[in-house]
Amino acid sequence: MKNILLISLLLVVGIGQGQTEFDKSFVSIGVIVSDLDSALDFYTNIIGMKETGGFNVNEEFARKTGLTGGVPFDVKILKxxxxxxxxxYKLMSFGNEKNTSETHIQERNGMRYITLFYKSTVEVLNRLKANNVKLLGETPIKLADGRSFILVQDPDGTFIELIGN
Known part of the structure; x- marks a missing residue:
């Protein structure tokens, strides 16, 4: 009887996993930054992401895919x-000017912010302060569940919510 129950459970789990059209269970996000080195430093040394790889896109591939019309570029992959x-979180730069300064997320369409969840915000808050990264609003503030909420912007103005104990 135990074997039948176990086999039934495995079949249900297996069927449930095959019900999506997606090959991967995560999203890969591309972000254009004005200065790749500054952005890489901010996201790795201050925010705490890990650089896990990267790749180059040559002129021909960039043109054929329609991504840039033939401008080659390098991508740094962070996780x-x-x-x-x-x-x-894929960073790339084309040397564009920084975006105009914004104060709130409603000021432009498109991807406006990311949310990162920390076990504790103490270390990231210390790194933000040590690097003179401006905290936005009245953050850090306590959420109803007791966690802290911090709002900052990256060097190009993307808003970043940092939530944790």
Whole structure:
């Protein structure tokens, strides 16, 4: 009887996993930054992401895919942890000017912010202060569940919510 129950459970789990059209269970996000080195420093040394790889896109591939019309570029892949199923935050730069300064997320359409969840915000808050990163609003503030909420912007103005104990 135990074997039948176990086999039934495995079949249900297996069927449930095959019901999506997606090949991977994470999102890979591409972010254009004005200065790749500054952004890489901010996201790795202050925010705490890990650089896990990267790749180059040559002129021909960039043109054929329609990504840039033929401008080659380099991509740096960052993750919260070096895990094959972790979301990828891909940084690339074309030397564009920084975006105009914004104060709140409603000021422009498109991807406006990311949210990162920390076990504790103490270390990231110390790194933000040590690097003179401006905290936005009245943050850090306590959420109803007791966790801290911190809002900052990266060097190009993307808002970053930092939530944790």
């Amino acid at each position: 919260l942890q070096d895990d094959p199923n972790a979301t990828e």
